[in-house]
Amino acid sequence: MAFIRENEAKCGLFGLRCIVSGVLVATLAGCSLWSSGAAKPVPADLGANVAVLGVRQAWTNRIGSVAGLPLDIHTAGNVVTVASSDGIVAAIDARTGGDVWRAALAEPLSAGVGSDGKSAAVVSRSNALIVLDAGRERWRQSLAAQVFTPPLVAGGRVFVLSADRSLAAFDAATGHKLWSQQRSGDPLILRQAGVLLAVGDTLVAGFAGRIVGLNPDNGSVRWEAPLASSRGTNDVERLVELVGRTSRVGDSICARAFQTAVGCVNAARGSVAWAQPANGADGVHGDGEALFGAESNGTVVGWRRSDGSRLWTTDRLKHRKLTAPLLLGRSVVIGDDTGLIHLLSRTDGSPLNRMATDGSGIAAAPAVAADTLVVVTRNGGVYGFRPD
Template sequence: MDLSARNLGAPRTLAVAAAIVCSLLTGCSLWSGPSKPKPAELGANVPVLGVRQAWTSKVGNIGRLPLDVHVNGSTVTLASADGVVAAVDARTGGDIWRATLGTPLSAGVGSDGKWAAVVSVDNQLIALSDGREIWRKPLSAQAYTAPLVAGNRIFVLAADRSVSAFDAGTGVRLWNQPRPGEPLVLRQSGVLTAVGDTLVVGLSGRMVGFNPDNGTVRWEAPLASPRGTNDVERLVELVGRTSRGGDNVCARAFVSTVGCVNTIRGSVVWTQPASGTEGIHGDDTTIFGTESNGVVVAWRRADGSRAWSSDRLQYRKLTGPLLLGRSVVVGDDTGLVHLLSREDGAPLNRMATDGSGIAAAPVAAGDTLVVVTRNGGVYGFRPD
């Protein structure tokens, strides 16, 4: 978790903010000092579900870049903190293309298979096609959410809460929708996705539906509200990946709630208290999330009631989950990848990587499970 303070549209990092949040918010995932809880013992790995490492590749160091690993068919697009963007063939692990942008990144990567887009730390939106940079355009503020590429347009959610649309081919800005911001923002991925003909964006604790053609607001649905008496206590954001089932989109509000919204009516279906900091995933019946203390939770999609929770990974820093067949897949900060049963959270298998920690929620491309580590290792796993 990282925080920034807005300063004339260009957020600066607060060195003490994370420590303050840890002292004020229940369930914080950052522990320090002698009181740091000891992670639960994993015990021997008994592979109920056979999985093998099919290939490994490398991209530049990820570090603290809020990385979104994007999948289009069998192509996995990813980026490094120092500005390497690569499209990897999930069948072989080989590069389809690779570009070196020569500038550090603050957000990446979005792609529709034809265009790819990232944001640099000096507030430049950079577009690529087939591994070739085609344009750069300045933004009014930093961005920590990967751009959304859809319908030959590139959409950007900036840290000042503005939402913009650009022509993917030319870089012409089509529209910009400013929004009142808050003093603090999270330096991690927010919510920016498309549902039918609606652009769905997380703004503070609200899910907002925009007309993607002109930026007008169609509806707003609150999943969480600011609380407390100071800027840190009142911080509320929608974070990470979402789970879509038809017109229903479920999301997490940072250390506050998990909830679902009907995107046709723009109405909240349900919310439940939850203390996690990462996004969620699921299907038409169940959604899954990881809490700040390493507990994995399953909620019934229809009403938000809890289906099960598992403390087998308690006090491990976990990524957001991936629902993959009968498994819920999560990575941890030691570089382990855990496969848990979707039915009750029982362990099915676990795999090791390079030990540097898993940098982003796992993804699936065809029959390959792909994970990326903080050191830039890219691993492809397949069923035996």
């Protein structure tokens, strides 16, 4: 685990990236907790796959490698929008697996993809916000800092949360900047997607350990809810950051603070409903009754959404480097770094089925569109699964 400042050479070493503001950027989720000479933990034996819930592969597509890209699989109706590290952006019909449109930007991306079903937005590694309409570039705007969170396209605007903890809004039709807000915070920030979503007429963003509600028209703060706080004596120990994905049900928003806590806030009142200690690096998902997530060691946890009490835990997937989950019907769907998709019972975490992909690892939290479970691998395979 190490950190490199912007003015030092070879900023790509050890999975780290530097940003123009001089803020230190860290990729901590994969940091080893054992010495180089010690044996790494062995993943739990999965045993034979007993398919309690029948699932079949319906189609495949390809997008190109997404290694190093904090990818979000965006869904709108029957359309799934994805992007690759080298600048391919594609809208895929979840019913057939065929392209609706595809664009090659010919430049690497640092964040993607956001969409409202019409316009799609990504950010390049050269800090350009690029907006596409039906696969054609509509406009681009230069940004002052790197971006790892997919832009939010909503209400005729494009919202961008940058790694220097600034938040900006642009007109989706013209690219004109409407407003920007700058927040202070600790000197470290994660190189992964944060929290950015719309809840009614409120723009909700994660800043350090706080979920903040803002007026989308001018960026003024309506409320702040502290989900986690900095602790420790050095920059690494004080690092606190909210990570995607989130779970929203009505005014309830649940999120994870990196390696610190899981909790829910009430967006109508701007208050914390509950927060529980948790040691995970990726987001959560759930419904009005339950919330699910994976700890950094691969333990999968279910919490009661009303108060945060634990429903169950399972170590069946321990040491498998899991994605954030997707709650889909009776299943908690989660991917691992070997390319397997696991379906666990929402009731007790018992296995319902598992499916293989290309073995390169699942790159993003699974998504659903048109009754199809969609996953993307690090090598760029896009897979659609449906129940038998």
